[in-house]
Amino acid sequence: MYEYHGKGGPLTVDTTDDVRKMEEIIRPVAAELGLDIIDPNGPNSIGFAPVHNTIRRGVRASASESFxxxxxxxxxxxxxxxxxVDKILFNQDKIATGLQYTFKxxxxIVDARKEVILSAGAVMTPKLLIHSGIGPRKQLEKLGIPVVALTEGVGQNLDTHVQFPSYWKIKPGLSFTAKDVLSPHNIVNYIKKQTGFYSMPPGPHMHTYLNVGGSNPRRPDVDLYMGLQIGVEIPFYTPEINSQFAGPLLNEPVLFFMVMLCRPKTRGYxxxxSKNPFDLPVVHYNxxxxxxxxxxxxxxxxxxxRIMDSEALRKIRMPQPDLTLKACAHLGNKTDGYWECYARHMALPNEHFCCTAKMAPPTDPMGVVSPRLSVRGVSGLRVVDASVMPEVVSTNPMGTVYVIAEKASDIIKQDWGYLTKEQV
Structure with missing residues (x-):
């Protein structure tokens, strides 16, 4: 299973006991439906994939901790x-000279000796570029911001995964319980040893990467990711929606699914x-x-x-309470019309925002950065974050962002005449 994984390095990647438990539940399902259990790092991208977590000795191995x-x-x-940071500063030759920031x-103002590297993320990077005079003509003119470079793609092409949830009641003993969450033993054990219940992150335990309509059969366009847990309310929904979707299953053992689009075609911006740097930008998901x-x-x-109707999962399912969304009930029980209505009420953008300052060749009028991550129309400024991705990857983009940063460090050293390890 680890043939396609490295060893050592600053970031620890592993699976946990609850992921391995989920894999044993899914193994007969995969055999029954003719799907593989895959390592997502390997050559096959379609099938069930155990979740990999960045955990080191029971603690989240975050970018801050690891790098x-x-x-x-x-x-x-x-x-x-x-x-x-309020804005990036430029001289009359459109060379980035530093930045202006507010503290206490x-x-x-801080001056740059070589260049400015912007890593504010897919929402705040375009905000800073526009406040600095780099962006679409209409926005700059509307706000009265002096133009440094007209770059129409700034803030456009917002991409992220779109998903909605589904709960399925299962037999007791398969998922954790409220007692596990509140157990003094589990709390003390984690504080002392960083092991046990609290050392395993909540959330999905298994991905289901499928191609159900894409032109490339080797590339997933849907991910049904799942986890063993108890029913909880989801804070993004109204109390009325939560009472219908989750109410009958609160604190009950469930198999929790998110039905996620891996490669949505819709783009937001x-x-x-406002010219006020304190004001947050508006995100249009579309x-x-x-x-x-x-x-x-x-x-x-x-x-x-189809997965939940498999013989293997029927063995762990319990009778399902009525979770019909009232706003969609008139469309018939579980018809295409019902599910479309359900999706339009329940769909949420994932937090995998990207692509609002995309890398592109000079022929693409909506490109923002070059293959060396330099911002068009100016000098001495690079973007190094998820906003440079042309489109969202098929799964969680955290690893992709780390790779962008690692590659950027080599590019920067090359451009300034420092040797990388590969050149030594």
């Missing part, structure tokens, strides 16, 4: 928390509504604006039902 903490003592590194209510997305989501639902 930043080990180098905090370096003399060329200074971290200033609680500061907010005061405005400061980021809009800046969910289901492209008609193919809702069609694909309905196909994903049918695959979910």
């Amino acid at each position: 930043l903490k080990p180098v905090l003592s370096r003399p060329n590194l200074r971290i200033l928390t609680g500061a907010r 209510g005061k405005t400061h 980021i809009a800046i509504t 969910v289901y604006e492209h008609p193919d997305d809702i069609k694909l989501h309905l196909k994903g639902v049918k695959e979910l039902i």
Whole structure:
């Protein structure tokens, strides 16, 4: 299973006991339905894939813990928390010279000796670019921001996964319980040893990567990711929706699914509504604006039902309470019309935002950065975060963002004449 995994390195990747438990439940399902259990790092991208977590000795191996903490003592590194960057500064030749930021209510300017690297994420990176005079003509003119470079793609092409949930009641003893969450033993055990219940992250335990309509059969377009848990309310929904979707199963053992579009065709955008850097941007997701997305989501639902109707999962299912969404009940029980209505009420953008300053060749008028991550129309400025991706990857993009950062470090060293390990 680990043939396609490295060893060592700053980031620890592993599976947990609950993931292995989920894999044993799914193994007969995979055999029955003719699906593989895959390593998503391997050559096959279609099938059930156990979740890999970034955990080290029972603690989340975050980017901060894995990459930043080990180098905090370096003399060329200074971290200033609680500061907010207001804009990037340019000279008359459109060369980035530094940036303006606010710290403890005061405005400061820091000069760049070589270049400025912007890593604010897919929402705040376009905000900062536009506040700095780099962006679409209409937005810059509307806000009265002096133009440094007209780059129409800034803030456009917002991409993310779209998903909606589904609960299925299962037999007791398969998932954790409220007692596990509140157990003093589990709490003390984790505080002392970082092992046991609290060392395993909540959330999905298994992906189901499927191609249900895409042109490339080797590339997933739907992911039915699942986890063993107890029924809980989802804070993004109203109390009325939660009472219908989750109410009958609160604190009951469930198999929890998210039906996720891996490659939605709809694109959103980021809009800046004020010159005030304190004001947050507006995010327009445009969910289901492209008609193919809702069609694909309905196909994903049918695959979910096919999986849950397998003989292997029927053995662990319990009688399902009525979870009909009242707003959609008139369309008939579990018809395509019902599921489309359900999806339009329940679909949520995932937090996998990307692509709002996309990398593209010069022939693409909506491109923002070059293959070396330099921002069009100016010098001395790079973007290094998820916003440079042309489109969202098929799964969680965290690993992709780490790779972008690693590659960017090599590019920067090459461009400034420093040798990389490969060149030594």
